[in-house]
Amino acid sequence: MAEPEAADFETAIAECGFGLFNVFILISAVPCLMAMVFSAATLSYVMPSAECDLKLTLLDKGMLNAATYAGMIFSAIPWGFIADTMGRRVVLICGGWLDGFFVLCAAFSQDFWQLMVFKFIDGLIICGPFAVVVSYLAEFHGKKHRAYVMLFVGLSVSVGGMILPLMAYCLLPVHVFFNVGQLQFHTWQIFIAITALPSLLSGFLHMFLPESPKFLMSQGNYKKALISLQRIYALNKRKSRDSYPVKKLTDVTPDRSDVINNPIPRRSRQERCQLAKQKLCDGLMQLRPMFSSPFLGLSLQVYCLHFCQIMCVNSVRLWLPQIFATMHTFRMRGMNDTSMCAVMDHNTHGRPIDTKSMEEECDIHQDPDMYIDNIVVAAVGLAGFISIFPFLRISIVANHILKVFLFISTFLVGGLYFSKTTLTTLILSSIYLTMMGVCATTIISMSVVIFPTLMRTMVLLLIMTFGRLGSVVGNVSLPIFMQISCVAPFLWLCTLMTIAFTFSLFLKVDVQQSLN
Numbered sequence: 071m072a073e074p075e076a077a078d079f080e081t082a083i084a085e086c087g088f089g090l091f092n093v094f095i096l097i098s099a100v101p102c103l104m105a106m107v108f109s110a111a112t113l114s115y116v117m118p119s120a121e122c123d124l125k126l127t128l129l130d131k132g133m134l135n136a137a138t139y140a141g142m143i144f145s146a147i148p149w150g151f152i153a154d155t156m157g158r159r160v161v162l163i164c165g166g167w168l169d170g171f172f173v174l175c176a177a178f179s180q181d182f183w184q185l186m187v188f189k190f191i192d193g194l195i196i197c198g199p200f201a202v203v204v205s206y207l208a209e210f211h212g213k214k215h216r217a218y219v220m221l222f223v224g225l226s227v228s229v230g231g232m233i234l235p236l237m238a239y240c241l242l243p244v245h246v247f248f249n250v251g252q253l254q255f256h257t258w259q260i261f262i263a264i265t266a267l268p269s270l271l272s273g274f275l276h277m278f279l280p281e282s283p284k285f286l287m288s289q290g291n292y293k294k295a296l297i298s299l300q301r302i303y304a305l306n307k308r309k310s311r312d313s314y315p316v317k318k319l320t321d322v323t324p325d326r327s328d329v330i331n332n333p334i335p336r337r338s339r340q341e342r343c344q345l346a347k348q349k350l351c352d353g354l355m356q357l358r359p360m361f362s363s364p365f366l367g368l369s370l371q372v373y374c375l376h377f378c379q380i381m382c383v384n385s386v387r388l389w390l391p392q393i394f395a396t397m398h399t400f401r402m403r404g405m406n407d408t409s410m411c412a413v414m415d416h417n418t419h420g421r422p423i424d425t426k427s428m429e430e431e432c433d434i435h436q437d438p439d440m441y442i443d444n445i446v447v448a449a450v451g452l453a454g455f456i457s458i459f460p461f462l463r464i465s466i467v468a469n470h471i472l473k474v475f476l477f478i479s480t481f482l483v484g485g486l487y488f489s490k491t492t493l494t495t496l497i498l499s500s501i502y503l504t505m506m507g508v509c510a511t512t513i514i515s516m517s518v519v520i521f522p523t524l525m526r527t528m529v530l531l532l533i534m535t536f537g538r539l540g541s542v543v544g545n546v547s548l549p550i551f552m553q554i555s556c557v558a559p560f561l562w563l564c565t566l567m568t569i570a571f572t573f574s575l576f577l578k579v580d581v582q583q584s585l586n
Contacts, residue, residue, distance in 0.1 A: 076320035079284050082299050084212040085315055089306030095210055096219075098275035099203050100226050101268035102162065105169060106200040107230035108265040109138050109192050113185075114388040115238040115444070118395035120258045124182045128418060128549040135388045135545040137186045139538040141193025146535045149198030158206045159281045165199035166273025173266035177259045199272065201531070209284035210302070221459055224511060228452040230268075235391075235444035237264065243438045292319045368520060369529055373536040375573035376513050379476065381540030382566040383506040385548045385559075386483065388541075390499055391444055392417060397492045398440035409490045411556035418552050443492065447500045454504035459511075472512045473574045475505040480567035487560040510537070516577065 077085075113134045117126060126134070153161050169192060176188035207219050238261065246257040283302075286295035296319055300311035307313075396413045405412075461471070482502040489495045517533055551559040 076318040077316045078320055079287055080212060082316045082319060083210070083283070083302075084214070086212075086299060086302040087306045088211075088215055091302045091305040092211065092215070094305075095207065095279060096222060098272065098279060099207055099223075100229075101275065102166065102199050102203045102272035103223060103226040104230035104233065105166070105265075105268040105272060106196055107227055108234060108268060109169070109173070109189075109196045111231070111234055111388065112262060112265050113138075113189065114391045115234065115242065115441075116258045116261060118392055118440075119242055120256070123254075123256055123258075124185065126182060128552065129546075130182055131392070132545045132547075132549040134182075134186055134189065135384075136542040137189040138193035138196075139384075139541040139545075141190040141195075142197040142538045143535055143542065145194045145197045146201070146531055146538075149201060150531055152198065153202045153205070157281050158202045158209070158285055159276060159279065161198045161202045162206065162276040163273050165195055165202075166269050166271075166276065168273075169195040169199070170266045170270035170273065173269060174263055177263035177266070178253065179259070180253060196269065199269075201534070206282055209282040224455055224459065225452075228448075228455050228507075232445065232448035232452055234265075235441050235448055237261065238391075239438050239441035239445060242441070287319060295319055369532070371573055371576060372513065372517055372520075372529075372533060375570050375577070376510070376533050377536040377540040378566045378570040378573070379506060379509055379513075379540075380537035381544035382483065382563050382570070383503065383510070384541040385544035385563065386486075386499065387503055388545055389548065390447065390503075391441075393495065394443040394492070395440050397495065398443075401492070408492055410487055410495065414552050414556050414559070443496050446496060447503060450500040451504045451507055455507060455511075458508050472509055472516075472577065473571065475509050476567060476571040476574050479505050479509070480564055480571060483567055484560055484564045487557060 117131050117134065120126070121131070124130075149161065149165075172188055172191045172195060176185055176192060179185035179188060204220075204223055207223065208216055211219050241261050241264070242257055244257055246255070246260055248255055280298040280301055281294065283295040283298040286292070286298065296316070299316065299319075300314045303309070303314040304311045393410075393413055396416050397408050400408045400412070400416075458471075479502055482498050482505070485498050486495065486502075489498060513533065514530065517530060547562070548559055551562050
């Protein structure tokens with residue numbers, strides 16, 4: 071009997087089709103993607119309610135906004151190593167459960183330092199599952215559906231950004247205050263505890279999913295990869311696993327199924343050290359082109375562009391709930407001056423809460439209407455992403471949209487300084503954040519095409535790390551500029567946007583070109 075013809079991954083995954091399994095894996099990814107949004111933005115909604123209880127200064131607020139991103143910076147490369155050596159599934163399961171646990175710990179925080187430490191750990195952990203889930207989804211879909219999977223990822227993140235202010239609208243205005251022993255609990259702590267649910271749900275759902283067949287093939291474990299593909303085929307086609315037409319897999323990596331799946335003699339410490347050293351050297355050799363022409367200059371250009379634009383956009387996005395809360399307070403008190411300078415002055419010097427019960431309990435509850443503005447901003451961002459994303463697949467549009475949007479956004483962020491009403495601030499910030507979201511997506515899409523396979527993952531990892539570093543620097547720097555003068559933060563933001571726009575002028579790429 072003739073030996074069956076071996077099939078590569080694209081052929082094997084195409085035979086599985088699209089069905090029930092794919093629907094389940096997409097549903098399982100949604101909580102993980104939402105958990106990332108919740109981790110990054112939860113405190114920006116909590117701080118207007120928690121600032122009295124935690125005695126937060128302006129700099130404290132900036133440090134809390136930056137804490138999660140700081141954690142992500144430290145853990146990005148270790149998580150990448152774990153995912154590439156131990157597998158995607160273990161990161162998604164363990165990362166989900168661990169992140170949920172530490173978010174719950176954050177909900178028990180009684181002071182500023184406890185909350186900042188636990189949010190730092192939250193960022194340290196959620197970075198792994200978020201980075202892995204995108205690869206995990208791509209590796210379970212063929213060429214035909216992979217582009218739509220990336221659209222689904224973007225939509226899920228946008229939906230998460232919209233659900234968070236909706237949750238704040240429903241929960242944060244509600245009065246909750248009780249003691250458990252020496253611990254005091256307020257509404258904002260219940261809100262943080264609820265944001266742990268997506269992480270816990272993500273860890274639970276991924277327990278029922280197999281390891282990525284593409285990862286198993288890259289490790290030389292073709293036997294388990296074939297079992298994984300047979301399982302997908304059976305669920306999608308409603309047929310037996312034995313009827314799967316592919317009987318043998320092939321890839322660049324030699325078949326090591328027998329070695330991996332069977333016990334091997336224990337190596338000596340010297341042999342293990344030598345093996346680890348060899349793997350490290352092989353990995354560094356693959357990255358050598360990153361430090362030579364033309365990729366060194368190109369990668370530094372992309373890192374600087376992303377650093378500036380993410381520093382700017384997250385400085386605005388994470389402070390926006392505080393800005394809208396202050397404007398709403400002004401309207402409730404009948405104050406006519408709701409200009410941006412008045413808002414900055416209020417947040418810089420602070421104003422005492424003029425209610426006796428609030429002073430006794432230090433339990434501030436915001437009016438539900440103050441969250442409407444944040445919901446509108448999120449809705450505009452979601453609608454903008456849906457309408458603009460299809461055009462990004464057109465080469466000439468993708469090549470120019472980054473430059474055009476960065477140029478316009480420079481004037482939008484500068485225009486916030488001249489905003490005198492809540493409506494003007496709402497319109498300017500909605501358009502600005504939508505355009506900047508498209509710019510961030512475009513940078514990632516362009517980088518996938520620009521850089522070759524052997525350095526692509528590391529470059530994308532470094533791009534995201536520089537973006538998160540920008541978020542940390544931006545959220546710590548913004549309060550300092552606010553204390554200098556009203557105009558200082560806007561001049562700083564405009565300068566960052568101008569630098570990002572200048573770098574974009576030298577980026578030229580055809581998004582439809584073949585991958586290297």
